Amino acid sequence: MKKIVMMLFVVFGSLSMQAQNLNWHTDVKEAIAVSNKVKKPLLLFFTGSDWCGWCIRLQKEVLTTPEFAKWASENVVLVELDYPRRSNQSPEVKNQNNELQQAFGIQGFPTVYFASAESIGGRINFKGLGSTGYVAGGPAPWLQAANSILSHK
Template sequence: MKKIYLIAVFFLGLVVTQAQELKWHTDVKEAIAIGNKEHKPLLLFFTGSDWCGWCIRLQKEVLLTPEFTKWAKEKVVLVELDYPRSVPQTQEVKRQNYELQNAFGVQGYPTVYFATASTREDGKINFQGLGKTGYVPGGPVAWLEVANGILNQK
């Protein structure tokens, strides 16, 4: 009986852990639609996920923490714009990411932009930048303080 109880607790914990995971969108148009529907700004995370040391550090110290997860679910729609060296991407994703890198003038990684967006009748996207940040030392508390400062200006 104890074994069944332990197995049940394990699977319940696994389900709860998976439910807490965040959805990082890679299709910016999909993220814009969700952001507009939920009245949330976009958090655009420009990263070199498999080679950028500061990006990896930001992930570990902030973006993968319970504090960030709770905050992000309430405040933003997450968009990952990745520029990997060894992870395959579709040509569509590569094109979208490079267009956004140019549109926002991103010159280094990690860069995190907060923005709202709308799609015009001709299909073009208008972004309104709210502010940007990158790696902030001090873990999730320090990073979220900067992020909240940007979001509270809107």
């Protein structure tokens, strides 16, 4: 009995650690380079991490789960574009995030935008694949929506 409990602890612990080990880029140029190298689209997460209730809920119910971690590592390069009210950001990050919010026409949070991109002559060209936001029901329905968007790329 102790062996079973210990094995379950190890399995769930490793799944939890996998969710925590996701690499969320905050520099979009760096993320584009990785995306092009590994041939995976970008997942751009527009969030108000310290004030947006739906953003916090999406993080808790989907983005920190083992299911999402496994899916993300196989399918996308993660980019977090945060618009906090109580946390400080560097002027570069704040400017980058504001430019991307305008470029993608983001009007509400959370918005998750899927795109591919390339940098040509110092200018970034995005190809939008689709977007989603909070989807009720946990990781399964959210991943179904994400897979539907990515299947049309």
